[in-house]
Amino acid sequence: MTASAARIPEPASAPRSGAHLLVSTLERLGVEVVFGYPGGAIMPVYDALAGSALRHILVRHEQAAAFAADAYARRSGKVGVCMATSGPGATNLITGIANAMMDSIPIVCITGNVAQGVMGTDAFQEIDILGVTLPIVKHSILVRDPADVPAAVEEAFHIAASGRPGPVLIDLPKDVQVGQTTEDFGFSYPNTVTPMDHDAIAAAADAIRAARRPLIYVGGGVKIGRATDQVRAFAETTGIPSVATLNALGTIPTDAPGFQGMLGMHGTRAANEAVQEADLLIVFGARFDDRATGKLAEFAPHARVIHFDIDASEIGKLRETWIPVAGELAPGVAALTAHLAGQTLTIDPWMIHCASRVQRTAFRYDAPGEGVYAPALLKAVSEAAGDAFVAACDVGQHQMWAAQHCRFASPEAHITSGGLGAMGFGLPAGIGAKLSDPDATVVVIAGDGGFMMNVQELATLRRYGVAVKVLLLDNSSLGLVRQWQELFFDGNYSEIDLSDNPDFVKVADAFGIEAFRISRRDEVQAGIARLLAADGPCLAHVIIDPRENVWPLVPPGKNNAEMMEGA
Amino acid sequence: MSTETLHLNIDRADGSLQRLIGLVERRGFHIDGMTLRDEGQARRVELAVRGRDDNRCTRTLGRQIDKLFGVTRVGASAATFHPEVAA
Numbered sequence: 001m002t003a004s005a006a007r008i009p010e011p012a013s014a015p016r017s018g019a020h021l022l023v024s025t026l027e028r029l030g031v032e033v034v035f036g037y038p039g040g041a042i043m044p045v046y047d048a049l050a051g052s053a054l055r056h057i058l059v060r061h062e063q064a065a066a067f068a069a070d071a072y073a074r075r076s077g078k079v080g081v082c083m084a085t086s087g088p089g090a091t092n093l094i095t096g097i098a099n100a101m102m103d104s105i106p107i108v109c110i111t112g113n114v115a116q117g118v119m120g121t122d123a124f125q126e127i128d129i130l131g132v133t134l135p136i137v138k139h140s141i142l143v144r145d146p147a148d149v150p151a152a153v154e155e156a157f158h159i160a161a162s163g164r165p166g167p168v169l170i171d172l173p174k175d176v177q178v179g180q181t182t183e184d185f186g187f188s189y190p191n192t193v194t195p196m197d198h199d200a201i202a203a204a205a206d207a208i209r210a211a212r213r214p215l216i217y218v219g220g221g222v223k224i225g226r227a228t229d230q231v232r233a234f235a236e237t238t239g240i241p242s243v244a245t246l247n248a249l250g251t252i253p254t255d256a257p258g259f260q261g262m263l264g265m266h267g268t269r270a271a272n273e274a275v276q277e278a279d280l281l282i283v284f285g286a287r288f289d290d291r292a293t294g295k296l297a298e299f300a301p302h303a304r305v306i307h308f309d310i311d312a313s314e315i316g317k318l319r320e321t322w323i324p325v326a327g328e329l330a331p332g333v334a335a336l337t338a339h340l341a342g343q344t345l346t347i348d349p350w351m352i353h354c355a356s357r358v359q360r361t362a363f364r365y366d367a368p369g370e371g372v373y374a375p376a377l378l379k380a381v382s383e384a385a386g387d388a389f390v391a392a393c394d395v396g397q398h399q400m401w402a403a404q405h406c407r408f409a410s411p412e413a414h415i416t417s418g419g420l421g422a423m424g425f426g427l428p429a430g431i432g433a434k435l436s437d438p439d440a441t442v443v444v445i446a447g448d449g450g451f452m453m454n455v456q457e458l459a460t461l462r463r464y465g466v467a468v469k470v471l472l473l474d475n476s477s478l479g480l481v482r483q484w485q486e487l488f489f490d491g492n493y494s495e496i497d498l499s500d501n502p503d504f505v506k507v508a509d510a511f512g513i514e515a516f517r518i519s520r521r522d523e524v525q526a527g528i529a530r531l532l533a534a535d536g537p538c539l540a541h542v543i544i545d546p547r548e549n550v551w552p553l554v555p556p557g558k559n560n561a562e563m564m565e566g567a
Numbered sequence: 568m569s570t571e572t573l574h575l576n577i578d579r580a581d582g583s584l585q586r587l588i589g590l591v592e593r594r595g596f597h598i599d600g601m602t603l604r605d606e607g608q609a610r611r612v613e614l615a616v617r618g619r620d621d622n623r624c625t626r627t628l629g630r631q632i633d634k635l636f637g638v639t640r641v642g643a644s645a646a647t648f649h650p651e652v653a654a
Contacts (some may be wrong), residue, residue, distance in 0.1 A: 164634075372578070
């Protein structure tokens with residue numbers, strides 16, 4: 001693949017360093033916020049940052065910079081930017097880069113490196129970060145000449161955001177940062193559009209007319225492709241029931257008629273059974289992830305597949321596709337809807353069957369006891385915050401409860417580490433989301449395990465007064481691992497106990513963050529009100545039952561119809 | 568699994584060969600043979616690849632290679648691995 005561009009010479013100017021060209025190019029591209037952490041090999045860039053229009057957010061660990069940039073991109077639709085020095089600074093970005101790769105998030109990661117003359121000599125803080133990150137980037141560029149900096153940055157932004165988005169790394173050796181040049185080339189990238197396959201779309205419409213049990217399977221590619229409105233219109237126009245992946249929650253409104261919920265390992269019974277019964281799957285921007293499909297060979301056994309995706313390599317990768325439609329989702333889905341508008345599909349019995357099952361199998365919130373019931377708490381928080389609610393989730397049981405029980409007004413309201421499942425994501429993600437959308441009510445939903453992986457970012461909350469609300473669900477253990485050990489390892493609880501956690505209210509207080517504790521069910525309502533009403537950052541430390549499990553659960557190696565349900 | 572040969576042009580950017588080889592191996596293919604030679608601005612690569620198991624589809628591999636920047640399938644490979652976009 002090539003990224004064709006037209007080279008546009010700028011007027012001759014006074015000599016400038018590569019570092020200054022980097023900063024001016026970021027400004028020209030409209031970048032407002034950069035998350036980062038300085039160090040020796042990127043000091044010229046930090047020198048150039050002073051006095052620029054860029055707002056630099058000094059995090060307390062480079063991983064948080066990458067996570068925050070990722071969430072900034074997820075919430076805003078813009079490219080997120082993070083930067084770090086060479087060696088350990090660069091390697092600390094890696095989990096965040098992988099996270100963005102797995103969920104197709106456009107971020108540009110800028111790393112300093114040692115000067116080219118000492119590359120390959122094991123110089124102090126030298127790491128081949130381009131080589132290390134090759135498997136987890138959409139693309140990467142080692143810039144070898146200061147004059148190439150603007151082109152490299154513009155190419156990186158273009159590649160990160162176009163087609164199927166992803167992370168792009170720019171590695172800047174120190175001599176490139178300090179080197180002077182009078183050359184400055186701007187690049188103009190044409191907006192390339194994949195031609196729509198009209199024949200395939202017409203065939204898809206025919207297949208839908210012939211189906212009796214069609215089902216829409218929505219993936220994260222819909223929000224990435226900005227096709228939410230088109231997919232909603234398709235579902236409303238046709239009345240076809242729908243399911244969503246973890247990363248697609250909110251695409252179809254939670255309470256929309258026909259929406260069956262999330263499919264997969266912790267999906268709803270309604271969604272998973274609908275998939276197993278369907279005779280046609282209409283897949284929009286999904287990749288048949290194993291957490292969604294369960295045992296692949298037994299997934300949707302009666303269904304043929306229509307697959308719309310911007311990434312042709314996902315079509316047929318794991319599941320045979322009957323009608324492939326590679327290309328831009330928004331116009332493709334709109335064209336499909338146009339084919340079917342005004343027509344009545346013969347699916348009434350199926351719609352009634354699905355709707356009835358949704359009612360029959362809906363989650364209940366009347367768990368016995370006086371302790372806090374996390375699913376009810378999460379549902380209540382999302383409803384109390386309303387359409388402004390944005391969840392920045394960490395990874396674990398709380399993440400699955402949030403997916404199951406929260407109400408999301410849009411897919412951008414649910415920020416979660418789907419593909420990588422990276423613990424520690426929640427707090428820095430909340431920072432990135434809030435900085436991209438100050439009007440949103442951003443609630444970090446974290447467990448005690450993941451929260452401790454980036455707890456230092458409470459200092460970032462405090463420094464910048466980022467009004468993120470942290471809902472810390474504490475079961476004093478690694479809950480999801482504990483659940484699996486209980487169910488699949490004969491109750492052999494190995495290294496999951498976190499009962500020696502610190503006092504999280506005191507921890508928050510030490511960082512200068514308002515904090516309080518919720519221990520009983522009758523404290524929940526007032527606690528939610530206090531959390532959401534706080535002017536600045538606030539943390540609610542919620543004590544939950546360590547024995548609580550996430551239900552339903554599709555055991556590993558089983559098909560999605562073989563769900564386990566708890567008491 | 569039988570061995571098939573990919574014919575590719577790759578540019579001279581840092582890491583481009585590593586990027587290609589890493590992708591092929593990571594996606595579940597053995598590299599049974601490789602030749603590399605200069606052809607002006609580009610470098611021509613011939614890769615003999617073989618799936619590690621029956622689930623590895625060379626057609627999907629071809630599409631994944633198409634997503635790499637600075638790598639272009641040429642000649643017979645385009646038709647063999649990705650017939651619908653063959654020139």
